[in-house]
Amino acid sequence: MRRFVIGQAKNLIDQTRRRHHKDHRFLSLLPSFSAASDSSTPFSSSRFFSSSSEMSASDSSLPVTLDSINPKVLKCEYAVRGEIVNIAQRLQEDLKTNKDAYPFDEIIYCNIGNPQSLGQQPITFFREVLALCSHTALLDESATHGLFSSDSIERAWKILDQIPGKATGAYSHSQGIKGLRDAIAAGIEARDGFPADPNDLFMTDGASPGVHMMMQLLITSEKDGILCPIPQYPLYSASIALHGGTLVPYYLDEASGWGLEISELKKQLEDARSKGVTVRALAVINPGNPTGQVLAEENQRDIVDFCKQEGLVLLADEVYQENVYVPDKKFHSFKKVARSMGYGEKDIALVSFQSVSKGYYGECGKRGGYMEVTGFTSDVREQIYKVASVNLCSNISGQILASLIMSPPKPGDDSYESYMAEKNGILSSLAKRAKTLEEALNKLEGVTCNRAEGAMYLFPCLNLPQKAIEAAEAEKTAPDAFYCKRLLKATGIVVVPGSGFRQVPGTWHFRCTILPQEDKIPAIVDRLTEFHKSFMDEFRN
Amino acid sequence: MRRFVIGQAKNLIDQTRRRHHKDHRFLSLLPSFSAASDSSTPFSSSRFFSSSSEMSASDSSLPVTLDSINPKVLKCEYAVRGEIVNIAQRLQEDLKTNKDAYPFDEIIYCNIGNPQSLGQQPITFFREVLALCSHTALLDESATHGLFSSDSIERAWKILDQIPGKATGAYSHSQGIKGLRDAIAAGIEARDGFPADPNDLFMTDGASPGVHMMMQLLITSEKDGILCPIPQYPLYSASIALHGGTLVPYYLDEASGWGLEISELKKQLEDARSKGVTVRALAVINPGNPTGQVLAEENQRDIVDFCKQEGLVLLADEVYQENVYVPDKKFHSFKKVARSMGYGEKDIALVSFQSVSKGYYGECGKRGGYMEVTGFTSDVREQIYKVASVNLCSNISGQILASLIMSPPKPGDDSYESYMAEKNGILSSLAKRAKTLEEALNKLEGVTCNRAEGAMYLFPCLNLPQKAIEAAEAEKTAPDAFYCKRLLKATGIVVVPGSGFRQVPGTWHFRCTILPQEDKIPAIVDRLTEFHKSFMDEFRN
Known part of the structure; x- marks a missing residue:
């Protein structure tokens, strides 16, 4: 069953790749990046994008073609929402109806620093103030005092007083x-x-x-x-x-x-x-x-x-x-x-x-x-x-x-304690998640990972077996993109190949956010470890 | 008193003009607009912008100069927030402390389609939904039902259900x-x-x-x-x-x-x-x-x-x-x-x-x-x-x-009647204001104004006396900008010279929004009429 399942995911990915490569003119048109750029991205990981109302370049007499658009647009790349994310979105759609067809039940987006998409809750005080400024009539209602902290109400008034005519709907x-x-x-x-x-x-x-x-x-x-x-x-x-x-x-x-x-x-x-x-x-x-x-x-x-x-x-x-x-x-x-x-x-x-x-x-x-x-x-x-x-x-x-x-609640404010608890809870949890993931990555064969001192990402270095590099080249894919696609189809975990960020030529990495909620981290570590082991076993020289 | 007052406003404007012209390199650098452009904007009305931390081009060894920035940026113009608006903002600041020094007590911004800045109230239903989506915890509170329409609550739930993880704070x-x-x-x-x-x-x-x-x-x-x-x-x-x-x-x-x-x-x-x-x-x-x-x-x-x-x-x-x-x-x-x-x-x-x-x-x-x-x-x-x-x-x-x-309340929805009343109230009032202003403009000597069938603006044509055109040229200003600056200093009304939108060479216009609240329209008409008469008297050939 499991093999069938992975085969199905692979088919989806292969279809995607074929669609991506069908327009050869597209690839041949893409100029090299710039005189002074490094040459570590021979294969783009961001040249595939989904669209509807499918019309191929050949079946149309429409005025705009890849040949005629601004070449600077063609040159631009943005891997954080590139090919792998598109594949992930298709898998996610397919998961809705084919839940049993995959060795995972959800796609975990570790490609982008988007904390609330992974369950991080907003800071209550900030949202209270935004709601009051969105619908200012609330400020005239006595019931509002039961629903909002007193400092959020004060702050909303203060902000409205700073806006000419209290018009939050004006330029x-x-x-x-x-x-x-x-x-x-x-x-x-x-x-x-x-x-x-x-x-x-x-x-x-x-x-x-x-x-x-x-x-x-x-x-x-x-x-x-x-x-x-x-x-x-x-x-x-x-x-x-x-x-x-x-x-x-x-x-x-x-x-x-x-x-x-x-x-x-x-x-x-x-x-x-x-x-x-x-x-x-x-x-x-x-x-x-x-x-x-x-x-x-x-x-x-x-x-x-x-x-x-x-x-x-x-x-x-x-x-x-x-x-x-x-x-x-x-x-x-x-x-x-x-x-x-x-x-x-x-x-x-x-x-x-x-x-x-x-x-x-x-x-x-x-x-x-x-x-x-x-x-x-x-x-x-x-x-x-x-x-x-x-x-x-x-x-x-x-x-x-x-x-x-830049001016959060201060000591003595009604919201201060809950605000600090929310803030510290998030930051200390992020620190824990970073540490756990970093340690797990460093335990993998051929992987070294610097600590995340800050920001929201780990960027481990992959020392890939020569056979894996050759397999990637045969698929006209950068080796790190090859690894990341395999990771996705085996685990549902979405990361971004290092080639999307550029790297020292000949080195391979991926970027993984530290943002999945803490209770999901152990399963992510297990899946990642299991996948990496089987990947290395498959391609070991 | 009144003459003194106008003199004071004029000083402010003159100071502004001097600052604007002090850097001659700036003007000489400005390329003509484009090969195919019309030539009706010999003088820019948008080349003055306020800034703090004043450093002139000469007193600095900083790396970025007008000579070295992207010339496309220099070429770009945007009169809707150009020179006249900057003068208006300075007048408005000065009005706060020198209320008696001007022949008007407020600046009326008719330069930009910004309805809520002039007192238009937002549609309640829209703001209710926005507030609920801003602070979703409200949806769990029973008191919310007393504060919000039932269809705004339903709509907020529907929208949240469409957002993965109900995360309105996610990309x-x-x-x-x-x-x-x-x-x-x-x-x-x-x-x-x-x-x-x-x-x-x-x-x-x-x-x-x-x-x-x-x-x-x-x-x-x-x-x-x-x-x-x-x-x-x-x-x-x-x-x-x-x-x-x-x-x-x-x-x-x-x-x-x-x-x-x-x-x-x-x-x-x-x-x-x-x-x-x-x-x-x-x-x-x-x-x-x-x-x-x-x-x-x-x-x-x-x-x-x-x-x-x-x-x-x-x-x-x-x-x-x-x-x-x-x-x-x-x-x-x-x-x-x-x-x-x-x-x-x-x-x-x-x-x-x-x-x-x-x-x-x-x-x-x-x-x-x-x-x-x-x-x-x-x-x-x-x-x-x-x-x-x-x-x-x-x-x-x-x-x-x-x-x-694009999907407002429908008949039968809790908000439908109040929504329609708000919507129709705004649109019928805008129609009235457009008509009143159009008629007033058409009564002015040398002014013709097409009707505003739609949008938010009138664009009257000014048939200016030759003397006014010469006076403008002497000030190195486009004649319509000259008129609009005079209008501002005499009435506090801010409009945009036609040259900011381009026009048939040799014709002069201004753009005036129809957005001031209805109760302000009669005074605007009076001030405009009085100003125009005195302007024409001053420059009549």
């Missing part, structure tokens, strides 16, 4: 509601011990639109380069591709826990410059995604100095600032580090990205976030403001939530 | 939650009488990101052109500029109520082609923005045939579909028109944009919307899906709201 200022930006600036000041200016804040629908805005500003052509960590969260490679720039890779050192070496930055910068690329910015993800390391303050100082000396904008992805799990590490914002070195507005151009999607709140669906833009001249800032204005504003619920995460 | 499918897309597709079917496929829907944060996505897909270089109405909502010109394409203008015929002539489309298409531009798409805004006309079905058929014959994607901006105010006109979606002509998926490529920001709901701050993408091959659709995936998903509150506006 706001292009940078976001001023009163909410004041609250965020106060939160940044409390975090860093250095002033923050609400006029430096641009509120965004999650962090991604902010990253796109900066890429749009900085990239004119493929002659403009952005230094990005490898491995990297593929938003960066995707955004650079969409804007037609060049990703200048710098490799994190896996052996030293994904260390960021200044010598590597210098080497890659010089290499890019020698190829005629003007490097405009350095992107740093801290805590790291997919790599989970938390930078040491000393290291951050060197990075700041490097940017200052080399005239680079420092793009600091700090969305995991609340997600630090080890006692020997602490998050320091790059702005705090720069200011503590005595560098002000005129010394360094620095953009910090924050999001409501991560942290202990994990409010991905709300699409809230901001970027703090410092060290830009007024005329350039006016251009950023103008581009923000074209899209009018980010969504107000996301704006409210962004202000709440 | 959704990249196109939006499937169950919500089902509801929207059913709403489209009910509207059009033709099938709609939920897999054709891409939910977006308002309509703007959808427009950007299509521009990104279709535009590779300035050799790619998009036919756009002139006057147009400047999102189109801004998005084309940001993506480096060419805006191919087609002029709406003001004399025939902003008629859209096929002969004009053909002429401009051929003209663009003769210049080596490949025209990829035709953008149509129906009901029109800023022009307010509603297309006749016959006219729409001709447009569909034109796109089919010429191999153009039809980009249908249908965000004002609920805003029709005259009994002799009716909204027909372009998809309905195309399908009723017998054209299916394989005959015409059509994208329809919808938003929760407009209609009678006016929920601008929620940033909800969708695009219905039909007539694209599966491989091109996969590319659209991929780009949507890079940004993960649109915000879930906006997604929920988009589903609600």
Whole structure:
């Protein structure tokens, strides 16, 4: 039975692959990534996407074809929702009617940092305030006091007072509601011990639109380069591709826990410059995604100095600032580090990205976030403001939530104790899950896994048998994608191949979130261990 | 006193203008709009933006300068939140402390279609459902039944059942939650009488990101052109500029109520082609923005045939579909028109944009919307899906709201009567306001104003005295911007100069929303009439 079952899943995957490969023109059209890119992704893991109203390229006289669309769009890749997730979605559909046909009863999505999709509960205080701001008539009802904490009611009033006409349904200022930006600036000041200016804040629908805005500003052509960590969260490679720039890779050192070496930055910068690329910015993800390391303050100082000396904008992805799990590490914002070195507005151009999607709140669906833009001249800032204005504003619920995460309940507030219990419960559980998964991964033959000091991911290295690599090549698939597809069909566990994040050529990894609820972790460890053993047995040289 | 007061406002405006002009490099850097663009905007009305942490271009050694940023960003303009709005915001700040210093006590923002900012109340049913979905714990409380309509509770449950794990805080499918897309597709079917496929829907944060996505897909270089109405909502010109394409203008015929002539489309298409531009798409805004006309079905058929014959994607901006105010006109979606002509998926490529920001709901701050993408091959659709995936998903509150506006309460539902009363109250009041303002404008010397058949705007034509034009030129300002600034400082009324939307060269207009609450309309009419008279007196030849 079990063999039949795995065969059925394999058929589904094979069908998918055939559909994916049927349009050869598609593959041949795909240009190589960029002059300065690494060459470790010979096979894309993100080129298959589901669609309805199926029309193949050949049976139509429609005006738009792959030949005629913007090649930058073709070039862009985003593996976090790529081929493997599409296969998983099909399996999930099939599971509904063929429950007995698979060796698992559910698909476990460990591909994406989406905590609430795996059962994490939202922070009650935040949701109370959002509900009151959504339906403000509740504030006039006495019954509301029985249903909501008193500080959520107070906070909702305070927020409404900051919105002209209390109109939560109106477009706001292009940078976001001023009163909410004041609250965020106060939160940044409390975090860093250095002033923050609400006029430096641009509120965004999650962090991604902010990253796109900066890429749009900085990239004119493929002659403009952005230094990005490898491995990297593929938003960066995707955004650079969409804007037609060049990703200048710098490799994190896996052996030293994904260390960021200044010598590597210098080497890659010089290499890019020698190829005629003007490097405009350095992107740093801290805590790291997919790599989970938390930078040491000393290291951050060197990075700041490097940017200052080399005239680079420092793009600091700090969305995991609340997600630090080890006692020997602490998050320091790059702005705090720069200011503590005595560098002000005129010394360094620095953009910090924050999001409501991560942290202990994990409010991905709300699409809230901001970027703090410092060290830009007024005329350039006016251009950023103008581009923000074209899209009018980010969504107000996301704006409210962004202000709440930066100014949560304080001691003495009605919600404070329950808020802290919820927050600490989530963070301590995430730390436990990270530890358990890390240990389990390190027990697997040929697998080494650095600890997740922060963020939401583990990024184990797979030392795959030569036979497995050859089998993958025969299927025109990257070896890590081959492994991940096998894992999916055997266990229902969805992870993302390392090639989607790029990696040192010839090394193979996958990214796995630490987000499944604690009670599911033992079964995940068992399934993973069993699968890995049988995979290694099958392909052992 | 009054003269002093106007003088004070004028000083503020002059300061602003000086700041705006201080960086001459900025102006000289600005390239002309595009090869095929009209030349009616010699002076930008959107090049001034406020910022804090003032650093001029000269006093800094920072890495990013106007010389080094993406010139496409410089080229982009967006007058709806341009210079005049910035002046208005400064006046509004000053009003707080200098209430007696101005001949008005408030700034009335008629620059933007932002109904709730001017006092329009949200539809209760929609907000009830949003609140329940924001804080789902409410659904378990018996007190909730006393606070919410029974159908809002039912609807919230139904929506939660459509979301995996009832997790409104999770990222959704990249196109939006499937169950919500089902509801929207059913709403489209009910509207059009033709099938709609939920897999054709891409939910977006308002309509703007959808427009950007299509521009990104279709535009590779300035050799790619998009036919756009002139006057147009400047999102189109801004998005084309940001993506480096060419805006191919087609002029709406003001004399025939902003008629859209096929002969004009053909002429401009051929003209663009003769210049080596490949025209990829035709953008149509129906009901029109800023022009307010509603297309006749016959006219729409001709447009569909034109796109089919010429191999153009039809980009249908249908965000004002609920805003029709005259009994002799009716909204027909372009998809309905195309399908009723017998054209299916394989005959015409059509994208329809919808938003929760407009209609009678006016929920601008929620940033909800969708695009219905039909007539694209599966491989091109996969590319659209991929780009949507890079940004993960649109915000879930906006997604929920988009589903609600396309499936509002039905007869028999608990909320139905109050919902209809709210909806009809808003729409009939908008119709009245449009009529009153239109009549008032037509009474002004040298002003002619077409009726607002739909949308939210009037776009009167100003026949300005030569002396006023010369005075504007002396101030290096477009004559309509000159008029609008004078209007602002004399009355506190904020409108957008026609040059921000483009117009037939040598003609001058402004766009004014019909959104101030009814009780404010008489005072607005009085102030406008008084101002216009004194302006004409001052500049009469």
